[in-house]
Structures are given as C-alpha cells and as structure tokens.
Amino acid sequence: MKKFCLVICLLVAGVVAAPSAKAQIADTMTVPFGCFEQWNTYPGDTLSLMMIPVPINDGYTLPEGWDIPRYNIDDTVPVMGMPMPINTSIPLAKVFRDSVNAPEGSSALVVQTFTFEDVLSPMAYSLASQFLDTDLVNTVIPTIVSTGYVDVNKVLPLMEQILDDPDDLSWMLDLLDTADFNNYISGGFPLNGFQPGRLLGYYKYIYDHSHPQRDYGAIVAIGTRYDSINHRRTIVGAGSKNLFQLYDTVYYEPFYMDYFPIGDYLPDGYEYSEADSMIVLVISSVGEKERYRGSRLFVDSLQLVQFAGPCGRVENLRETFHDYYRVELAWNNSATPDRWEVEYGRSGFMVGYGTVRTVTDSSFVVTGLDELTTYDFYVRALCGDSAETPRVFISVTTDSIPRPDPPIGIADIDEASISLRPNPAQGRCVVDFGGVMVEHLRLFTVDGRIVKDVAVKGESIEIELPHTGVYIVELQTAHGLVHKRLVNK
16 A cells, blocks of 8 residues: 555656657646545444444545545454454545645645554544554555546555556556456446647645655556457557646646656557546655655646547537437537548447448438347548547447328328339439328438438429439328438449
C-alpha cells in the first residue's frame, strides 16, 4: 500500500516523454462530474469483534461519479489469548470539499494524505494500534479518488514487479496481454468517439511544511478500449502530471497534462485502437519516501481537449426511426470528411465481418432486417485514403410486426388498391393510390439509401427513377405502412 501511487505514475512513465500531440482542431469535453458540484454521503463502516459491532468510521462524503479504494481485511487477531476473526472493508481516503474559493461553481475536490488515525474511529484506531503492525498503523497513505474502480489488493503484486526495475516497461505489455486488467482498474467514463489530447483543470497544492523536503501530488489519465474479440479491456493510452512539475500555490492555478496513445510504443504485432473510455485519478501524494501526513491536493473544473485530425470526429450518433424491418440513423461530425463508413450486423458480431456501407451524407437507412432482433451499428468518418476516425457505436432492436389487423387490412390495401404503372418502369412510374388516403411516400434503393422522401396529396403521384435497378416504394397510410417492389429497366 505504501508505494501504490508510484505504480500509477510508472504506468505512464513510458509515454510522458513522447512528443507533443498533433495540434489541429481543438475541441473540449468536460470530464463527467469533473466540476465536483454534486456530493454523496455514505454511512459509517463497522466490523464485528466478539459479536460486538465496532464502528470503523463516522461515514464519509465523496463527489458523485467518483470512487475510492477500499482495503479488505480478512484475518484473525489475538483477543484475550484467543484468535478472533476480523472481516471488514476499510475506505482508504480522506476527502472533503473546498467551498470557499473554488475557481468554478460552488465546490472543489480536496484529497489529503493520512494515517489510520485520521480515518478510523477512536475505538477502531485503538484496536488497530494493539493488533496490527506498528509500521502499518503509522504509515502515511495517499488518498486516491478515481472515476473508475481501483482494487488495491490486485495492484499490490503488480507494484512489486514494477519496482524491481522501474526502467523495464515490459510489464506494461504483460498487462496489455492479461485478461485480469479489469480486476486491477475498471470502469471510467465513455469517450463516445472523443480523441483526448490534453487534460485541463485548476489545482492548488499545500504540503506539510514542517518537513525540509516536500512531497508531490499527481493527476493521472488512463485510456482503455474494449477488445470485442477477447472480451476484455486493455490500456491504449495514458498521461500524468506530477506536481513537482508545477508549483505550490496559495490560490488555484490552471494546469494542463498531455495524454498520449501508446500505439507508437508497441512492438510489431500489437494492433492499436483509440480509447473508448477513460479513468482519471487524483492522488494526494506520489512520493515513495517523502510522503507527509496532511498534504492536500485541491482540484476543480477538469476538461479534456481533443486535437482532431482532418476527419474530426463522429458525434451524437442516434437512431431517428425503426420499425420491424428498417433502422434509420443520423449523426454529426466536427469536421467535413469525404464520406462515412457504416458497418452493421446482429448484436455481438465482430467488427470487420459485418455488412459495410459507405455514405456521403451523415445519415443511414437499412431495410430488410429481421423483426425483434438487436443490431449493432459502427460508424466512422473517412478522409482520403488513410485518415479516419474511431468507430462510434449504437445498438437498435427492431419491432415485432403488428399482429392485430388494422381497420382496413394492410394486405388488402397492398394487393387490391395501390398500383405501380408501369412496372417494370423505364425512368418514370405513376403510383396510383386507388382511393387509399396516403400521407407520405419514400423511395429506397434495396441497400436502404433514400432516393425520394415527400409528403403527398391526391390520388396518385409520378416519380422519377434516376438509375436502373430495384426500388422499394414505401407509402405511409392512415392504417400503417405499405411497401411495393418496383423495377426500373
């Protein structure tokens, strides 16, 4: 536990010396709950000793969306000459809010280094002093607050491997290859196609000035991506800011921290993808030898900055319509790419093995789907022959075909009333509604591209067919949708 924070900093040691991120189109994204305005209060923890509940703490507060490590104890201690089991979980953090001079909003986050005496109730501390190792009880521990889950017990063995040779970063590749990564650090917040290049915010750091040497706080960002083939998360980028690179302050000061994808540092054979999620950690002290009780790191207003390439990024991917056989999607783009690629298939399909369509408008329609089936859609922007954005994902489930008959049967309308003439057509076709009240007409190619989309009035409409091939004519009536197959020669 004493050296845990060094693990996190070494996690990014191989990337912090990288060249500056490519500055092109800047865009920002506020870290979820990174302004620390909403806080939650948690009840106190207890342990059972000789069937008597002993309060561990009086409860604590945390900013909403953030988590702290908990240290699990499953041991026996001698009580009156008899071994007594102890099983509990201790929250290892000292966190409070600064509501006096926060740079933005009404509050900021404060994390402080501590000893057991600072976080345990007097009774629990008295028991710990009697039964636990003295060095452990008096160890100064850093507070770690993160947007994801950190398992202290799982990280400790990894820490020993790193400390054996801090210059050997082969452990990072081992971590990339292990399915246990989700057991070390997990969770975080989704990036939704955002490509982070820098983390911005405000900080203030006050260390214990009674010692001749200072300790250092840190802010760390870890990018992860879900591997759909092996069904696990891997680290794909990182960045850190140790406060010895900054200054001690009385007032809040702005800071920035570069984030680097690790693709350039991987050997041949490792396929790299952009992060789809990020974990941000705020650490009160990362000194292994110099760590002093009471050092405090203040943080507020965390934002990510994106340095986008010529394709920008796909954003706000959304479903605009679906029924039992069709799905319509739309999205926005922060730049103007040449085209977009949509790949889709049944839920869980492997990217690269789905159906691929290329569109030049920021929308997509696909027909001929199965009812009551979930489909996954991946969209990315393409520029030229090589530039592209990360894929953005959405999942849509089709409806069931309506079973109750409408007042006028759709089948009766389709077969007996509405006609296409001529069919096959030669460039033009008249759709005769046969007395049915039609509100809207859409003309699709068989691969789902919309050719015509118009509101209609009257008893018929003439449509122009731009190319030879097979089309689907869709009519919106008062009783539902009618579909006709049309051939243009």
